[in-house]
Amino acid sequence: MIENVRLIEVKEEILSDNIKLAGELRERLRRAKTMLLNLMSSPGSGKTSLILRTIEGLKGSLRIGVIEADIDSTVDAEKVASRGIPAVQLRTGGFCHLDATMVAQGVDALPVGELDLVIIENVGNLVCPAEFDTGAHKNAMILSVPEGDDKPLKYPLMFSICDLLVVNKIDYLSLSDFDTAVLRERVLALNPRIRILEVSCKTGAGIEGWIDWLNGEAAAFRV
Amino acid sequence: MIENVRLIEVKEEILSDNIKLAGELRERLRRAKTMLLNLMSSPGSGKTSLILRTIEGLKGSLRIGVIEADIDSTVDAEKVASRGIPAVQLRTGGFCHLDATMVAQGVDALPVGELDLVIIENVGNLVCPAEFDTGAHKNAMILSVPEGDDKPLKYPLMFSICDLLVVNKIDYLSLSDFDTAVLRERVLALNPRIRILEVSCKTGAGIEGWIDWLNGEAAAFRV
Numbered sequence: 496m497i498e499n500v501r502l503i504e505v506k507e508e509i510l511s512d513n514i515k516l517a518g519e520l521r522e523r524l525r526r527a528k529t530m531l532l533n534l535m536s537s538p539g540s541g542k543t544s545l546i547l548r549t550i551e552g553l554k555g556s557l558r559i560g561v562i563e564a565d566i567d568s569t570v571d572a573e574k575v576a577s578r579g580i581p582a583v584q585l586r587t588g589g590f591c592h593l594d595a596t597m598v599a600q601g602v603d604a605l606p607v608g609e610l611d612l613v614i615i616e617n618v619g620n621l622v623c624p625a626e627f628d629t630g631a632h633k634n635a636m637i638l639s640v641p642e643g644d645d646k647p648l649k650y651p652l653m654f655s656i657c658d659l660l661v662v663n664k665i666d667y668l669s670l671s672d673f674d675t676a677v678l679r680e681r682v683l684a685l686n687p688r689i690r691i692l693e694v695s696c697k698t699g700a701g702i703e704g705w706i707d708w709l710n711g712e713a714a715a716f717r718v
Numbered sequence: 719m720i721e722n723v724r725l726i727e728v729k730e731e732i733l734s735d736n737i738k739l740a741g742e743l744r745e746r747l748r749r750a751k752t753m754l755l756n757l758m759s760s761p762g763s764g765k766t767s768l769i770l771r772t773i774e775g776l777k778g779s780l781r782i783g784v785i786e787a788d789i790d791s792t793v794d795a796e797k798v799a800s801r802g803i804p805a806v807q808l809r810t811g812g813f814c815h816l817d818a819t820m821v822a823q824g825v826d827a828l829p830v831g832e833l834d835l836v837i838i839e840n841v842g843n844l845v846c847p848a849e850f851d852t853g854a855h856k857n858a859m860i861l862s863v864p865e866g867d868d869k870p871l872k873y874p875l876m877f878s879i880c881d882l883l884v885v886n887k888i889d890y891l892s893l894s895d896f897d898t899a900v901l902r903e904r905v906l907a908l909n910p911r912i913r914i915l916e917v918s919c920k921t922g923a924g925i926e927g928w929i930d931w932l933n934g935e936a937a938a939f940r941v
Contacts, residue, residue: 537760537761537762537842538760538844538869538872538873539760539862539864539865539866566845566872566873566874568871568872570872589845589849589875591814591843591845618845619844620814620844620846621843622789622812622813622841622842622843622846623814623843623845639762640864641762641862641863641864641865641890642762643762645793646761646762648791648793649788650789650842652812666893667890667893670889
């Protein structure tokens with residue numbers, strides 16, 4: 496067990512400032528009746544694809560906006576905006592995660608009073624985003640089948656802090672030794688309260704479960 | 719463009735200390751005639767699988783050791799050690815990357831005088847590991863086909879600092895819209911010197927190109 500104590504201390508100070516700001520943002524959005532959802536995953540697991548499916552699936556039920564994080568490009572925000580949805584791109588300039596200050600700046604750039612749901616597409620990373628409270632009311636993550644069913648063993652914090660796990664790319668199951676039962680067992684051992692859904696953003700399979708979950712959770716904010 | 723200036727300053731101070739330590743480690747290993755290779759990728763791209771193929775492929779040519787980074791488990795080091803190869807597990811305790819201090823501690827725990835090549839399996843992450851010089855002589859990365867051919871647009875630093883890119887899981891190409899020619903173009907625009915190899919760790923296709931590269935690079939350290 497090897498530690499670098501100095502860097503840990505720096506991180507802890509930053510983390511405690513962040514928790515306070517995250518709480519303020521969460522409360523402010525609750526008063527505005529807007530649910531904030533933080534969507535996380537590895538690079539290439541399908542965050543943008545799931546958001547595009549979500550825009551389609553929520554048409555007529557929830558008014559949504561999207562905050563896209565990207566280190567150095569604007570391709571995702573352009574894809575979302577092309578569907579007529581308010582979108583903000585946060586260029587993190589090398590940062591590996593979003594914190595509450597960055598998300599608050601994204602929220603300020605959206606017409607929040609007119610939105611029921613704001614989705615944050617976090618930086619593609621299973622490590623750092625799990626450590627920073629963004630101010631979201633709910634955390635969701637995607638794990639894609641080609642990444643393997645051992646990921647809960649290796650990135651336990653991410654699986655522990657999420658309310659929902661979306662297993663994406665189930666259309667790859669036939670080519671893979673990914674074991675869905677083993678995955679469920681590993682995830683539930685870390686986080687017994689987590690909801691697990693299986694989808695394919697490519698074929699559309701299972702997407703209705705995700706849409707139902709979003710509609711149910713967001714409804715609680717509108718009373 | 720949103721920035722959090724305070725955290726950037728903290729990072730820069732840490733980075734400059736690290737560069738000095740990395741240079742010292744690199745020089746020390748050069749004198750010992752041991753090549754240090756830093757292997758990076760997203761979670762689940764196939765780092766451990768490639769290392770297991772490497773152990774098999776280098777049998778009889780190079781004596782190798784492995785430094786495994788893992789946030790909270792020892793599964794990878796156990797797999798490697800079961801093949802009779804000296805292996806060290808660095809438990810990073812939540813850290814998102816390895817730095818030169820951590821790698822030096824791993825190197826100290828290996829019988830370096832008896833090894834031609836030490837491979838570092840970095841934390842699965844396309845962001846932070848790219849920013850920290852580990853002291854390695856060469857940097858290699860894996861991108862797996864299911865992650866998509868757009869990753870150079872989103873994680874440009876990682877592609878810029880690597881000497882070699884291994885495109886893994888080419889057995890998934892038939893199910894995917896991954897375009898190898900487009901990927902090559904995007905990668906070479908960032909880094910014209912990078913070598914690109916295509917492999918499948920599952921089937922063994924293309925692995926001989928990787929083994930040849932390792933043998934060639936390591937030979938330069940033994941003169």
